[in-house]
Amino acid sequence: MVSTSNGNGVNGGQNGVKLNGKRHAGEGLDRPHPQTSFIESTIDPQSFYGKMRKLYSEKVLMTQLKQLKKQGSYDAFDLKWHPSYDLARLHKGHFSPWGFPPTLFWDSDVGKWIEAVCYFLNSPDGANCAHKSVFDASVQELINKIEKAQLPDGYLNIYFMVVDPEGRYQNFRDMHEMYNAGHLLEAALAHHHYSGSRQFLDIMLRNVECWMRDIGPNEGQIHAYPGHPELELAMLRLFDRTKDPRHFDFAKYLITERGKKRDDLGGDSFFVYERKKRNDPHHVMEFALTLYHDLSYNQSHAPLSEQDSIVGHSVRALYLTTAAADLGGEGLTYAKRMWDDAVDNKMYVVGGFGSEPRFEGFHKCPHWLPDSFGLGYLETCAAIAAMMTAERLLSHQLDGKVRDVMELALLNAVLGGGSLNGEQFAYANTLATIGDENATRKDWFTVCCCPPNLSRTLGLLGGYTWSSRIDYDNQVINLDIYLFVSAKKNIALPDGSIAEVQMITEMPWTGKTTLSVNAPADWSWGVRVPTPEYAANIEIDTPTLPDVPGYVSVRLDASATVSITFDLPTRLIANHPLTTQDTLTVSRGPIVYTAESYDNSDLESKYKHFQGLGIKSSSSFQETPLEIEGIPMVGLSTAPGDVWLLEEAYKNQPYRAVSDKRPARTWTRLEGQKLTFVPWFARANRGGAGHVRTSFLRADEA
Amino acid sequence: MVSTSNGNGVNGGQNGVKLNGKRHAGEGLDRPHPQTSFIESTIDPQSFYGKMRKLYSEKVLMTQLKQLKKQGSYDAFDLKWHPSYDLARLHKGHFSPWGFPPTLFWDSDVGKWIEAVCYFLNSPDGANCAHKSVFDASVQELINKIEKAQLPDGYLNIYFMVVDPEGRYQNFRDMHEMYNAGHLLEAALAHHHYSGSRQFLDIMLRNVECWMRDIGPNEGQIHAYPGHPELELAMLRLFDRTKDPRHFDFAKYLITERGKKRDDLGGDSFFVYERKKRNDPHHVMEFALTLYHDLSYNQSHAPLSEQDSIVGHSVRALYLTTAAADLGGEGLTYAKRMWDDAVDNKMYVVGGFGSEPRFEGFHKCPHWLPDSFGLGYLETCAAIAAMMTAERLLSHQLDGKVRDVMELALLNAVLGGGSLNGEQFAYANTLATIGDENATRKDWFTVCCCPPNLSRTLGLLGGYTWSSRIDYDNQVINLDIYLFVSAKKNIALPDGSIAEVQMITEMPWTGKTTLSVNAPADWSWGVRVPTPEYAANIEIDTPTLPDVPGYVSVRLDASATVSITFDLPTRLIANHPLTTQDTLTVSRGPIVYTAESYDNSDLESKYKHFQGLGIKSSSSFQETPLEIEGIPMVGLSTAPGDVWLLEEAYKNQPYRAVSDKRPARTWTRLEGQKLTFVPWFARANRGGAGHVRTSFLRADEA
Structure with missing residues (x-):
């Protein structure tokens, strides 16, 4: 029998009813979520990841608390009028898809911040957080506000309780009612896990009862699902806590109902039915036809089983994919299909997603990933969502390629979303600037989904690091390593004793890792060790067994130490040929590099944004060696004179005939010049305009 | 003294007051417009261009008449309610920028069709048009409708006379009032020129009086200008007919006022002032901020003197540039600056413009010209507008590069807008399909600006072919050749005699041209002959003098014959390097080629859309040899086995590390396979899905 170490025992103990076994073949949740399993891990505060986490616990969370207070979202559950609602009031009766105020998302912003705080304070090293008392007090104050705000029937939503009470349940497509609820539910689960108090969880259980009463497949219920997926994955996590089959069923309904046409909706799918019922004014419909009424924007254009490519809003798509993967069964089939399309055809070299700024989404064309014009979108939340999906896929089936992408996203597209002084954030990220757009990070955003999403991701990082399962029959502790992180993990054994594993690593800068395991003598270990795509000359001082691609297995006695070493050669990465962009990107290990104006002021000022x-x-x-804000890194530079100029780039000659006698490219060496590169995630942290270029023209002959 | 042969004498003679000389240094209109000078030319009906013109006069104009009747625009000047106006009525008081109905442009659609008909019937060969009686009757019927519709104060506009009378003069930014008037005025000028009747011209002169009374810089006037430029260039053409300085001044006001901030508008430019005055509902403002309120969309973001790059809606931009070039002086400076930016940085290889489908416009980034994803916009009207600008620039100063682009646009991006059976049209054009979008042409469009714009362009083709000026002092007839067209041109000399020039050419398929001139014995000729960028081994059997780049001069006696021959090697065209697209496009002379599924069904079906x-x-x-719909052309094909596959294109490997040992590209020869190419303008004329690829990956080693 294989069971789960769900890491739920530290402060828990007030869980709901246990479910007796799995409900359906191939479905269920015997895979611990990182949002709970993280508490088994202690990340070394002196390590790279430890320092990043310290940045978030010591600085970023406080920055965000101040911003939430300044913006108004912190106090919004007081249900008082806020000046920014004036905009919303103008719209009542004249709904326009871009006419709703950003206050529409305030519940979720607060929710993600609470969730992040709880992860940090719930970590084994959480007591070290300098702001624990402030954070504890703020979280409690917010929960009290939320409790007071909740309607008797369990409904909770700032916008529809203050601004537009008649609008409740009128527009699930655009108005984020269930999205907000999902984030509050995740926050409540984190708070319950951290504090042991049921106050917030009980609020949200009442809210969930409200949803399950009003929404669903049965007669008399609204057959809705969220325009922005989120409640789906929160419900599956709730089910993991409560084992209440109604929670699982509701999640499954929300996921699998999406995009289905129903006879009792006049043959339409829900968002079409709902729009017709709303009878939106024509001008909205016309505009919306090009975006919001394109149901692929929110992945409801077809039932999941009929969707063959990942489309629409990137964060919506990847949240949905995460929930579907967690659901298992046909959901997992869908998730794998979407993931493969996202990674193989629609991923930027930094593990970022979304090349269509117009709707923050996946472009409909495979390989449409222009990387040289400052125009990619690469929303920070989308990269976080990709990590979420990857982790759920790995929980079902280990896969080196999925792991590699999770690490790539984390170390590049995710971490790049925050400044290293803890004060600024990126919503859209750019691989190359063309003007100043997205060159530097901003203090805050009117729609501020990304910053607290970063915090909660760093908060639960231990959960992304590895995963363990206990094989009781054979007394084997199975450990799958996802990330190279200096950390300890305690794994509770059935007799109450603890097995320990410690990873000491110099990653992501040096491929040197030591893994020590320690368990009672009658146990052994089955450890699966990543062999990353970027690693060269991998050496493991213990016999290994072949495993899934990108992994090897080692069998270890109860106590053992394994050394894993590999080289991290600097590599030049070519795009997929169908991007038609013949450029090279510098990378080393999992880190993608960029040339920034700060280090290359002469070259950048002469060849604006390094063009040509x-x-x-x-x-x-x-x-x-490189150190930014106290974080040691590895910098890179070309040899002097190994920078090449394509002089045609500076000619006013739109097109040029080429032949075997007139080559398409002739390169001029820039004598004595060199290009200096820094990790892309660390760009724009040392002042300056933040002009960058990540992909350079391939300067090979011919 | 250099004067003008303005070609205005055939049916004219009822012109208004003559202007005594030019009004301002460097300004004025001593350069004949092609819309009048075309009547000097007779194009050989058996030649390539003659056959294209015959297609339009015999088939396309009739197709368009039927479509205008079917659509409702033909009868719209009856000012009756049309079902499609219902959409508009919903919007009254709730204006949305995308909420207005396409009926907003109906005046201009009808106007362009009348204009086109008049050009064809006014051509020396026009009497041959089989539909002359139908067209004459239709034009007269339309003019009668228009006359009856006109308000006593001269105002004319279907939308604001039927649908929203209170809306007149409320939104010059979006509502096309002056745009429509401009097209009707151009139609009236063409009709007057053709028929000698003043009926339509007098209607439009009353309309012009209405504009000049209500719009202008003076107190009590509305300080507006057209959101979509058009009236500007029509007014300059009117001035050329009337020589009424008020007409010139009004055109100059409309052009030069654009984007200027005025104290009497509260320090705003007009469209900002107007928007504030309208107090658009918030939801419109918010959306519009991203598009319509971005004043660069309509080129009013700054005074023309401060605009350094061509931006916004392509047709608006190039109509404005045409008018500014025609104005001369500071307008010409502006036009040259915009033209250079458009051609050097923002032009597709087929002479198409507009790579941003979202707003049918120029992308803000130079060299953003993705050509492999079926996503360029290349609106047919934009290519026509580029021809218009080019002709005005050439009228000021001959320039081989400008000429080359005019010819490139005509033979590719313009002609490609119509099917060769005369029944279908393209609005957006694509260089490579990715699905079926824009793969085939359509019968008609809800917004049908492009089809009649094509017709009028073919109608006045003789005006684009060449330009002549008479040097009275030296008795020299100066002739600048713009296009290689088999045509005769009659040039009236001051004594009433006629000088003749005849060009017989096999272009655009063979570089063989004979030019014969014949004038009274005391005259001589100064002919400037293009030496196109694409031509090799140019031989002219007469001594030549150096001239501007892309031209040579020949001095000829009164009667002489010159032979001009050159090779048209097939060339492979590389994009500008800053597009970062390393592809090759097949071209031969001025013709750009494409591979179409029709000729390459095996390769296209195996490698969808020829990818990789x-x-x-x-x-x-x-x-x-190739003949499509009776038009002989030159087809091209590679040698068997000279097609190469990049196998990496079919690997699920988003990024690949490359090095000197692992080349970025490895090509596999497709043994025995060949690619067949047809002129891009002739694509999608023989059935099939119309899947095409114009730019292929460059398969050189390394």
């Missing part, structure tokens, strides 16, 4: 510059496939790079 | 296929810089091409 190239590097060769044969180039070698020098490693240089 | 490449050609080499060293490839040679075989010429093959």
Whole structure:
């Protein structure tokens, strides 16, 4: 029998009814969520990831608390009028899809911040957080506000309780009612897990009862699902806590109902039925036809089983994919299909997603990933959502490629969303600037989904690091390593004793990792060790067994130490050929590099945003020490003179005939010049305009 | 003294007051417009261009008449309610920028069709048009409707006379009032020129009086200008007919006022002032902020003198540039600056413009010209507008590069807008399909600006062919050749005699042209002959003098014959490097080629839309005869086995590390396979899905 170490025992103990076994073949939740399993891990505060986490617990969470207070969302559950609602009032009766105020999302912003705080304070090292008393008090104050705000029937939503009470349940497509509820529910689960108090969880259980009463497949219920998926995955996590089959069924309904046409909706799917019923004014309909009424924007254009490519709003798509993966069964089939399309055809080299700024989404065309015009979108939340999906996929089936992408997203597209002084954030991220757009991070955003999403991701990082399952029959502790993080993990054994594993690593800068395990003598270990795609000359000082691609297995006695070493050569990465962009990107290990104006002021000012510059496939790079805001990193630079200019780039010659005698490209060496690169996630942290270029023209001959 | 042969004498003679000389240094209109000078030219009906013109006069104009009647625009000047106006009525008081009905443009659609008919019937060969009686009757019927519709104060506009009378003069930014008037005025000028009747021209002169009374810089006037430029260039053409300085001044006001901030508008420019005065509902403002309120969409974001790049809606931008070029002086400076930016940085290889489908416009980024994803916009009207600008620039100063682009646009992006059976049209054009979007042409469009714009362009083709000026002092007839067209041109000399020039050419398929001139014995000729960028081994059997780049001069006696021959090698065209697209496009002379599924069904069905296929810089091409809808052309194909596959294109490997040992590209020869190419303008004329690819990956080694 294989069971779960669900890491739920530290402060828990007030859980609901246990479910007797899985409900359906292939479905269910015997895979611990990182949002609970993280508490088994202690991340070394002196390590790279430890320092990043310290940045978030010590600085970022406080920055965000101040911003939430300044913005108004912190006090919004007082249900008083806020000046920013004036905008909303103008719209009543004249709904326009872009006419709703950003206050529509305030519940979720507060929710994600509470969730993040609870993860940090619930971590084994959480007591070290300097702001614990402030955070505890703020969280309690917010919960009290939320409790007071809740309607007798369990409904909770700032916008529809203050601004537009008649609008409740009128527009599930756009108005984020269930999205907000999902984030509050995740916050409540984190708070219950952290504090042991049922106050917030009980509020949200009442809210969930409200949803389950009003929404669903049965007669008399509204056959809705969320325009922005989120409640789905929160419900599955709630089910993991309560084992209440109604919670599982509601999640399953929300996921699998999506995009289905129903006879009792006049043959339409829900959002079409709902729109017709609303009878939106024509001008909304016309505009919306090009965006909101394109149901692929919210992935409701077809039932999940009929969707063959990942489309629409990136965060919606990847939240949905996460929930579907967690659901298992046909959901997992869908999730794998969407994931493969996202990764193989629609992913930027930094593990970022979304190349269509117009709707923050996946472009309909595979390989439409322009990387040289400052125009990719790469929303921070989308990269976080990709980590979420990856983790759920790995929980079902280990896969080195999925792991590699999760690590790639974390170390590049996710971490790049925050400044290293803890004060600024990126919503959209850019691989190359063309003007100043998205060159530097901002203090805050009117729609501020990304910053607290970053915090909660760093908060539960231990949950993304590894996953363990206990094989009782054979007395084997199975450990799947996802990330190379200096951390300890305690795994509770059935007899109450604790097995320990410690990973000490110099990653992501040096491929040197030591893994020590320690369990009672009658136990052994089955550890699955990543062999990342970027690693060269991997050496493991213990016999290994083949495993899934990207992994090897080692069998270890109760106590053992394994050394894993590999080289991290600097590599030049070519885009997929169908992008038609023949550029090279510098990377080293899981880190993607960028050239920034700060280090290359002469070259950048002469060749604005490094346009027309190239590097060769044969180039070698020098490693240089680099420290930004106290975080040591590895910098890179080309050899002097190994920077190449395509002079045609500066000619007013839109098109040029080429032949075997007139080559398409002729490169001029820029004597004595070199390009210096820094990790892309660390860009725009040292002042300056933040002009960057990540992909350089390939300067090979011919 | 250099004066003008303005070609105005055939049916004219009822012009208004003559202006005594030019009004301002560097300004004025001593350069004949092609819309009048075309009547000097007779295009050989058996030649390529003659056959294209015959297609339009015999088939396309009739197709369009039927469509205008079917759509409702033909009868719209009856000022009766039309069902499609119901949409508009819903909007009254709730204006949304995308909420207005397409009926808003109906005046202009009818106007352009009348204009086109008049050009064809006014051509020396016009009497041959089989539909002359139908067209004459229809034009007269339309003019009678328009006359009856006009308000006593001269105002004319279907939308604001039927649908929203209170809306007149409330939104010059979006509602096309002056745009419509401009097209009707151009139609009236063409009709007057053709028929000698003043009926339509007098209607439009009353309309012009209405505009000049109500709009202008003076106190008591509305300080507006058209959201979509058009009236500007029509007014300059009117001035050319009337020489009424008020007409010139009004055109100059409309052009130069654009984007200027005025104290008497509260320090705003007009569209900002107007919006504030309208007090648009918030939801409109918010959406519009991203598009319509971005004043660069309509080129009013700054005074023309401060605009340094061409931005916004492509047709608006290029109509404005045309008018500014025609104005001369500071307008010409502006036009040259915009033209250079458009051509050098924002032009597709087929002479198409507009790479931003979202607003049918120029992308803000130079070299953002993705050509492999079926997503360029390349609106047919934008290419026509580029021809219009080019002709005005050439009228000021001959320039081989401007000429080359005018010819490129005509033979590719313009002609490609119509099917060769005369029944279908393209609004947006695509260089490569990815699905079926824009793969085939459509019968008609809800917004049908492009089809009649094509017709009028073909109608006045003789005006684009060449330009002549008479040097009285030296008795020299100066002739600038713009296009290689088999045509005769009669040039009236001051003594009433006629000088003749005849061009016989096999262009655009063979570089063989004979030019014969014949004038009274005491005259001589100064002919400027293009030396196109695409031509090789140019031979002219007469001594030539150097001239501006892209031209040579020949001095000829009164009667002489010159032979001009050059080779038209098939060339492979590389994009500007800053597009970062390393592709090759097949072209031959001024014709750009494409591979279509019709000729390459095996390759296209195997490698969907030819994805992952490449050609080499060293490839040679075989010429093959081709005839589509009775029009002979040159087809091209690669040698068998000279098609290359990049196998990586079919691997699920989003990024790949490359080095000097692992080349970025490895090409596999597709043994025995060849690619067949047809002129891009002739694509999608023989059935099939119309899947095309114009730019192929460059398959050179390394």
